[in-house]
Amino acid sequence: MTGPTGDGATVRAAPNGVFSALRDQLHEAATEFADGPGALEGILRGMVDDVDRAVREPLEIFPVCHHSPASAVAMARRLREKQPKVVYLELCEDMAPLLTELRNCRLPVAVQAFASEVDGFPAEWAPLSVVAPITEASAEYQAISYALDTPGVELVLVDRSSDHVFQWQAPEAGPADEEALHGDAVGVEIGDLRPRFAELEEHLLHHGKVRHWSEWWHQYVEQPLGDSDHDTYRQVMFLIGSLFRRLAPGDPHRVTVDEDRERYMWTRMREHLAASGADPAECLYVCGAFHAASHVAEFGVEGSGDFEISPRSASRWQYGLIPSSHAAIEAQFGLAPGSVSIAATEWAKNLRRTKVKPFALEGQTGARKAKKPLPEPVAGLAAADQLSGFLQRPPVLDRLDEAELLSWSVEVVRAARRNGYLSSTADAISVFETSILLAGLRDRARPTPYDFQDAAVTCIEKDVVPGRRDVRRIVEIMMGGDRIGQVGYDALPPLARDVHDRLAPLDLKLGQRGVQRALLDIAGQPELEACSDLLWMLRYLMPHGAARPIMGERSLGERPIQESWDLALGTHQRALIELGYEGVSVEQVVEQRLRRAAHDPQATTARALEAVEDAIRYLHSPRLAAELGTRALDILATERTVDGAPEVLRRARRLLAYYRTTDPALPPWIESFVRTGYAHYCTLLPTAFTEEDATVDQVAATLGFLFSMESLALSLGCDRTQLELAVAQSHPEDPAKVALLWAAQVQLGRLTRADLRTRCQDLLTNPLTLPSYPRYLSGFVHALEPAPSLVDFVVETISTAFAHLPDRLLLPWLPTLITTLRTRGAQYVPLLIREAARIFPARLPALDTWTPPWLAEPIPTPTRPRATSSPSGVPLLAAHPATCDALAELLGCTGSWQAAAPSGVTLLTKHPDTALALEALLTP
Template sequence: MTPPFDALRTQLLGAAEALAGGPAALPEILAGMVDDVDHALREPLEIFPVCHHSPASALAMLRRLREKQPKVVYLELCEDLQPLLTELRNCRLPVALQAFASELDGFPKEAAPLSVIAPITEASAEYQAISYALDTPGVELVLVDRSTDHVFQWQPDASPAATEEPEDDLHGDAVGVEIGDLRPRFAELEEHLLRHGRVRHWSEWWDQYVEQPLAGADHETYRQVMVLIGSLFRRLAPHDRRYARDEDRERYMWTRIRRHLVATGTDPADCLYICGAFHAASRVTEAGSDPATPDFDITPRTATTWLYGLIPSSHSAIEAQFALAPGSVSIAAATWQKQLGRFRLTPFRLDGQKGGRQRAGKALPAPSGTSGPVTDHLSGYLAGPPALDGLDEEELRGWCVDIVRLARRNGYLASTADAIAVFETSLLLAGMRGRARPTPYDFQDAAVTCIEKDAVPGRRDVRRLCEILLGGDRIGQVGYAALPPLARDVYDRLAPLGLNLEQRSIQRALLDLAARPELVGCSQLLWMLRYLLPDQAVRPIMGSRRLGEKPIQESWDLDLGRHQRTIIELGYEGVTVEQVLEQRLRRDAWDPKATAATALKAVEHSMLFLQSPRLTDELGLRAVELLAAERTVDDAPAVLRRIRRLLAHHRATTPVLPSWCERFVTEGYAHYCTLLPTAFVDEDTGARQVGAMLGFLFSMESLALSLGCDRTQLEIAVRQSHPEAPAKIALLWAARNQLGDLPLAQLRERVDGLLGNPLVVPAFPQYVSGFVQALDPVPRLAPFVVETLSKAFGRLPDPVLLPWLPHLITTLKQQAAELVPVLTREAGRTFPGALAAIDSWTPPWLARKTAPAGLPARTGAGSSAQAAGLPLEAVPVAAFLARHPAGADAVADMLGCPGEWAVLPDVPVAQHGGAATVLLAAFPGAAEAVAALVGP
């Protein structure tokens, strides 16, 4: 019997010989393509080649399933995704099957998380096969491709290899698994096809030269053409690492098929094997359903635990995932619907499919029987021109009218004349490109040419408007029943809000917690979701979450419908939001790069959201460990800010401090005392960090000393510090003043000396910046800092002052924003409050120098009249205490110091000695504070 493809083989070889000077490998390639087609069609197990998201493949699949009605369908899809297929009934397509792993065992830890997705659209051959198998009694669906674990085992770096995608992509950085990856494997071939096909991108070439000709082809013609295309791309593809992985996939799939045939005893003639056209032309040794064919050695999976679920997908996400032209999947969906109506076909649809009509439960007609002998359909198909549809003027006219209407709604100045121009230009472009009828791509080009002028008036350009017109970016949705337990729990707990959380738009939620206490649980959940989800998914408009606060009213913008994927992926990490949040906090605190500030942040969030003392103590102890192990002080400002907030909260709400807080204070006191001399001289350590260290040491000093720390350690650390940077020198002087080693009078003399030294004047702004940073560790220096700033503004020359002012403002804004109110309040007390008083106002530091002889001005440090040899009436504070001696006498009695009051005119006082007067002269600050509260 003559082989069916001998005539075609002879014809192609003759054509190759006629090409004088052609490639030497051309006859081998052409003959090999025919051999591949012959080999694939002779396989007892029918191979059905497809291209992913191809309407022509879906139509051919639909016809073949109704004709043959196979009992077993083998599908090229990751075998461990099979349990997800039944959940497609509860979804609105497009959706994606997903395998997800965040805790890896057998892969590099830094590669986590790993994710694999397989998108499903209605206009795809695999969805028709899935629907047929799941809704037809007695039909078995078997997924035979490598598992998701093997997907990453076979990648050299075991990390996601997807292309970079936009931020709003629903697939994220997942690795895409595509059935029927028909695309040239090297740029030269694709460029050649696009240039000679007069198209711009691969999707347009495929639609023009494969989709349209094959839409109405019979089954045998479709199979032979698809295998021929797959063989062409296979033989021209470079034999690289990807080619080797594809061959291993083919060995894997055929091994699984043979094992299933042997285990079930199914006749291969009753089966259908659906795979990409590239794999249909496989000639590996392990290919074939013959039981005698050798099996492929399948490696075991790693110990990684994979989690599975469905996530929403969209046409744009699929296009970005697989590098398709924008709008191509939407055009394919529109073509699918048009072809169904043209050929009067009823597609397979899963019963109960969300978003679709219920399919009538009619039994399929009896199968037409087994296929006849293999015959050559390629010769006639390749010899004649493709039978393309003629011009459909009504369809094109409708497109032109609708695009003008849509353009006007989006701000374009389009008119009926533009619609006529788009119509004529579409015909012109189709004729120039050798097409019998304009394609959607021709229409897009014509619309852009005729409507889009100099600029885009709105958010959407004309090309995007054409995509919307031809089908839009359809976005799928996972139904409630197909969600993981965590996602269902979120929807259930937010039900009291009375909102449709599946709606893909921003919704405003108003929570009156005082009037409706039952919404407190919703508020708690929303704050946890705010921490776990992207910013736009859950966004507070009114309300805050801080330690010690009790919310009364809150307002939220919720966009959970468009961020359903992120909620689903939270379900891969735990059963409840609380469990996921606890895991995230632990992961942050025990991360190899975690710092003490990171752990304190986790402590604060655990107190805000979880109210778990056990977890809080555990995170707090972790913060102590991290602080003791740190060798730098880069995070000292964050550590100081957070530990202050936590200590203030505990002091206000609990009778005693937690043990971890006490340990943190003692460890921090010793730790920062040890690092202080080094930080002062280290050039990489800024004044802000040193100021924060001093702020920790001085503000926590009383608590640290009560817990057993030694103040001598701090004094020694300050004495060992010898900074060279002006800002750090100012900080050191402030620290010495706080310790009593540098009185304020001497500090003022040093500052005046700096201003009087012409060599130091250019660096004086840096000293001022240091004093400003010192307001945190030594807040009582605020009057002195205001005095120093005033002197700097008044005495520094403009070439020094003007360049420094912007730097001062940015420094205060970025590093010391909390110090600005301190400076502002002190300046308000120092400077006059009315404009008219400025002329007669004398700065306190100048009034001190110009005071009358024998009566020096009162200083901010509370200079004593007794120390200056003045009568007590010269100081209002002393006079006030002399008139009300009971408090001072009580303090003197407690200290065991009998005192004697000086006699003031017209002031009756008791005679108790002079010790109380000496005490007040030595420590005037407390007396002045009391006087300020009571009044002069």
């Protein structure tokens, strides 16, 4: 070990003298347990050599474990003693500018690098995200706080950049895929110290009598090192890092990445030392214990310098701070639930016991007040062998833990009663005693929080959980719970700050977690309409629940009057921050998202039309709507199936209705869309009728597009012959599609209703076609889409089916009918109910004598014989000459009145058929 002496000289320990006794002990142990020295001796002696090498390095290496209270306490103590001038930190070097923004946050938070558009990586990896979570009980936060708040101290991040994280990623692996508050970001952890293969971890957990790795670390590392001296802490951490490095070779790619990271960091440190002229004795290198005992040639200030750092890719990286939480850190790095909260409790406990003054950034939310001035630095001394004594020292029971255990036992009973458990003072006593008993059974000197948790579950929970929380969760909350950080306003990206500023009229605490209700009386306060527009865009962009409308809707062509919203922007702060990586305003991000959705290689016509609707609803942008509509037209021309016809029909109808009510003329793009769509679907119609993959709903929607857009298409230059030929060329075999074809022929006038009724009667009377008759009925129900005028005939066919079909055919068909009406109920059911109400009697007694109109005898139309002297109807029209003149002018008839005959007689004599028709029309 090296360090400054009183006169500035450097003291270095002898290479082999410090740990010679320990080497001898390990040699004897290897000989005894392995029947002679060999591989085991090589591992054990190699571990001591690793410790010796790391201790003797002139640039002091400080090994840490992430979120370890023991590491944080040791770091705070060492920084006050040594007061280094340069702190090298194992963190992505491109994240350095963000660290000063930690003053505006409440921990825990995560430093994030984000790239939405990639260049140089596989497109399926996008977006790229790297996060490095920081908590108060972490050694790196102590180092950051000391370096940023101490004048004359330089903080240098030396780990690979965020771009290199993905450059060194295995191509077949891709980015990580954990689901937590950090999303699918790749986690960068300082001090990643954990066994790399299952056998070693299983061995440690089994012989340590613990359930998971977090409990093993707490029992065998955290507690013994909580109040140890600096040399002991370093040597133990070096030993643990060397053990895991030698016994856990892991994936070859992972080993290569670990070694490249070490080469990268030592190369960066030597470059900085050469450029700044700093004395290695006045520097401190903070890294994970796994990387401290490194074997690479670049290790140390005297190492080789031939490692070449590759250039970064052309991807554009953006940086920011996002909220983190204990649960997110545990999920992202595979820690046991509640372990980070327990670490935070242990951190506070260690501070009280050791009286160490921690470092905290000035002005940080939730941090302690100003600190005392730093004392004079302590001269460095030669390191002695502390490992031998530490490994042989028996655990010591701390009396403070008994008092703490008693307070835990009382508090867990109180919390259990609040959650519905029938716990009492006796349960508190049993939890206390059971915790001590479990610790003894597990060969522990004192109960850990995990022993206490097991004891509480055993003594309180019994076999039922009366409330929402079980006892295990109650203990986790009592130990600190899931603390969630927050990024302050000043540290937010411009977009997030703009959102807060624009929603200021709502007078809400948007940074606060939880749900808040916002009431917008837009009719009384028109200035709130801008807030409404922004909230609808946030609802479109952010996860569900961030902005949820309770009252009000945003549809085409409608203006808001009153709205009510549930807002949880503080809870979803991370999503709001990441929007800032995509643009400088919410409108810009919405426009980019819409363009990206419409121009996606897998985009469909319906998806492009949806983007058109969103551009109108959210941005009120005719320019963007025309651009996206043109894209929808291009996609439509390339589609070879009618799979998207139902959605295309619904959206095209909505857009046409909107433009017809708001604009004096239709935009050119939608006229082109209707014209192209008419010809396109006419071309696809015969194939759709015969294809098995095309459903009845899709064929009905295709016909619906053709018939509902027919008048507009013909006015734009289309030819109705296209549709007539398409229907004539269609020869379906499926009964439902056959019914659709008949309905299309009726709509075109090629089939009369009498002929259609005759065909249905033939189906009912033919034993061969009777089983398939329900499928014909399903086709007629779908035919209401292209031919809504057939609703009376559909009611007739359904009624006839219920009257004539046997139960063995009718009952299996009913679920199909119900499903059809349920999926398309908004269109079909009102039509059918209204028509049935018109046809069927309104009262039940009248049903006995009621005859369906399609079974009633037709009433003959009376005809009057023509008179020879004068046409029928002359007296009536002669009595109303003004009416006669008006009708004659309307019908284009010319003539003059004659005095010899009644007024209008000469004219009507020339047109007897017209006279008869007018008489029938005007006669009551």
